[in-house]
Amino acid sequence: MTPMFSHIPADQRPTLEIFVDGQSVQARRGDTVAAALLASGLDVRRDSAVSGVPRLPYCMMGVCFECLVTINGVGNRQGCLIPVEPGMQVEIQRGKRELGK
Amino acid sequence: MSVLHSDSYDLVVVGAGPAGIAAAAAAAAAGASTLLLDENAGPGGQVWRGLTTTPLTNREMLGKDYWDGEAELGKLRASGAEVIHRATVWSIDPSLQVGVSHGGSSRIVQARKIVVATGAMERPFPIPGWTLPGVMTAGAAQTMLKSSGLVPSEPTVIAGQGPLFWLLAGQILRMGGRIDVMLDTTPKGQLAAALPKAFGFLTTPYFRKGLKMLAEVRSKVRIVKHVTRIEAHGEGQLDRVTWETAGGKRGEMASRLLLLHQGVVPNVNLAMSVGAAHDWDKQQLCWRPRLDEDGQSTVPGLYIAGDGAGIGGVGVALARGRVAAHAALTAMGRKAPASGLSAARAELAKANRGREFLDLLYKPAEQFRIPEGDTIVCRCEEVRARDILSAVEIGASGPNQLKAYLRTGMGPCQGRLCGLTVTELMAKARGTTPEQIGYYRLRAPVKPLMLSELADLPQEPAAVKAVVR
Structure with missing residues (x-):
């Protein structure tokens, strides 16, 4: 899917590799996980915990919790507040959070 | 730590x-x-x-x-x-x-x-379809622009009002991003209502900057004024935005991104x-x-x-x-330094000029603050306006009692995205004021925290004694 947002040409930051549900994604250094996901072109919609409907980030500033994502095995992290790091394992959340994550 | x-x-x-x-x-x-x-x-x-x-x-x-x-x-x-x-x-x-x-x-x-x-x-903007992927706040788009150099590149609608509504549009356009239409929800006649308070604003640097920004955006993008209704449509993803104006004109636009803003x-x-x-x-x-x-x-x-x-x-x-x-x-x-406090107080008095004009001009309209019917109010727990009205009918007296009925405000955002809407909706339904209805009782932790973090906190001997026998 074509992403809704594109990097402007002036953005020349180096890239780094993260993994989204095991798939390699080139993110830009300094991006938050949520921004990297939105720019990736992958289907990164999570399923809501109550009725399982698809959601994407809404506020990107830490208040709406729509960007909740599993990062390096820890669930319900706010993707919009956490910068990407090389090798980061990101999992899109499907429905309610599983016990132990 | x-x-x-x-x-x-x-x-x-x-x-x-x-x-x-x-x-x-x-x-x-x-x-x-x-x-x-x-x-x-x-x-x-x-x-x-x-x-x-x-x-x-x-x-x-x-x-x-x-x-x-x-x-x-x-x-x-x-x-x-x-x-x-x-x-x-x-x-x-x-x-x-x-x-x-x-x-x-x-x-x-x-x-x-x-x-x-x-x-x-940003103030909640509860319109039909606002939980669809592809509907975001204008502030979200501005965050992506500032921190990641990301601009909208697919069909995009911006809807709402306020200084940020225009500022964001100007920034997106300057960076080569895409905006197809702007839906201005400033109610008809509001400029006239705000004008008596304009003097303070005219003396601030924001007046000239604001005019320049408006002119820049208006010359480049189609703007629909006095919009009174906005709906986001799509199956699991935004694909269309529809609207209606005070003059009864309807419009629609195929779009992947809808950016909402009605003040902060x-x-x-x-x-x-x-x-x-x-x-x-x-x-x-x-x-x-x-x-x-x-x-x-x-x-x-x-x-x-x-x-x-x-x-x-x-x-x-x-x-x-x-x-x-x-x-x-x-x-x-x-x-x-003795001068510190008085200098800071003087700075504050000067900085406050002109605010009243902006507040009056960009006061958001009731239909965009107090939704009806199937429109979702609490995004986390997926509670709709009609659910809340039904709860009020059978006796829910305020936001805290409403939690017991519907779990509004009890999801991960802890009421941030529904609190104002719930207060105003309940006040209107009960024919009283927001002050009388009140707000959610908020408690720590105000951000999610792992239990292991709480458990690992250093403990005072007295606190341990109080619970360990």
């Missing part, structure tokens, strides 16, 4: 936006031990987001107002304040103990005085959880903390500065930060 240099500070400041930066810099420069805690990866808050890391290094792109942040940040760095980013404050109690999480572990820090500078958030409101969660009293602001239609002239709340020693003290913008935020810091220093009996 080993990054902290101490367990106690003269002043703890929460939030590194303009108010927090100004407060911490002023206090530390005057010799107070000062800790500034911020949830984000770098300083700047929302208005100066990405100040040290933005890929938009061409200074024309974000403009002078943005880069003015560097001077304030420079003062902070020179002041000797301890600054910690990605540090989430999840609790403050009335004895001014601060619970903070950083890097997966938590600590309790004792403050003599606290400045809460947690800023504003104080982000009250942390201050309310400490027990600081808040009053309903009839003009700005939101809660604002009850403060003395120097920003001290009803909790002794707890000051609130910046847009969290009532929306005023960056100039007011800086001034309020300095006023609060100087007042806190004076209250601690520190020998602050």
Whole structure:
């Protein structure tokens, strides 16, 4: 899917590799996980915990919790507040959070 | 969490936006031990987001107002304040103990005085379909633009009103991003209503800047005025936006992205959880903390500065930060420069000019604040307007009782995205005022926290004795 947002040409930051549900994604250094996901072109919609409907980030500033994502095995992290790091394992959340994550 | 240099500070400041930066810099420069805690990866808050890391290094792109942040940040760095980013404050109690999480572990820090500078958030904009992927806030788009150089590149609609509505559009266009149509929801006749208050605004630098910005955007994008209804449509993804104007004209646009904005409101969660009293602001239609002239709340020693003290913008935020810091220093009996407090108070009075005009001009319309029918109010628990009206009919008296009926405000956002809507909706349904209806009772932790972090906190022997027999 074509992403809704594109990097402007002036953005020349180096890239780094993260993994989204095991798939390699080139993110830009300094991006938050949520921004990297939105720019990736992958289907990164999570399923809501109550009725399982698809959601994407809404506020990107830490208040709406729509960007909740599993990062390096820890669930319900706010993707919009956490910068990407090389090798980061990101999992899109499907429905309610599983016990132990 | 080993990054902290101490367990106690003269002043703890929460939030590194303009108010927090100004407060911490002023206090530390005057010799107070000062800790500034911020949830984000770098300083700047929302208005100066990405100040040290933005890929938009061409200074024309974000403009002078943005880069003015560097001077304030420079003062902070020179002041000797301890600054910690990605540090989430999840609790403050009335004895001014601060619970903070950083890097997966938590600590309790004792403050003599606290400045809460947690800023504003965008007012909820509950329209049909606002939970669809592809519907975001204008602020979200601006965050992506400033910190990641990302601009909309697919069919995009921007809807709403207020200074940020125009500013964002101008920035997106200047950077080659895409906007197909702007839906201006400013109600008909509101400019005339605001004009008697325009004098103060005319004397601020924002007047000329505002006109220039409006002209730039209007020359490039189709603008639909007096929009009274907006709906987002799509199956699991936004694909179409429809609207209606005060004149009864309907329109629609195929689009992948809908950016919503109808002003900002104080982000009250942390201050309310400490027990600081808040009053309903009839003009700005939101809660604002009850403060003395120097920003001290009803909790002794707890000051609130910046847009969290009532929306005023960056100039007011800086001034309020300095006023609060100087007042806190004076209250601690520190020998602050005598001119500090009076200079900061004068700065604040000047910065406040013109606000009333903007508040009146951009007062959001009732139909965009108080939704009906199937429109979702609580995004987390997926509660609709009609559910809330039914609960009111069978006796729900206020937001806290409503939680027991419907779980509104009990999801991960802790009411941030539904609280104002629930208060206004219940007030209207019960024929009373938001003040009478009240707000959610907020409690720590105000941000999600792993149980292991709580369990690992150092414990006082007395606390252990109280529960272990």
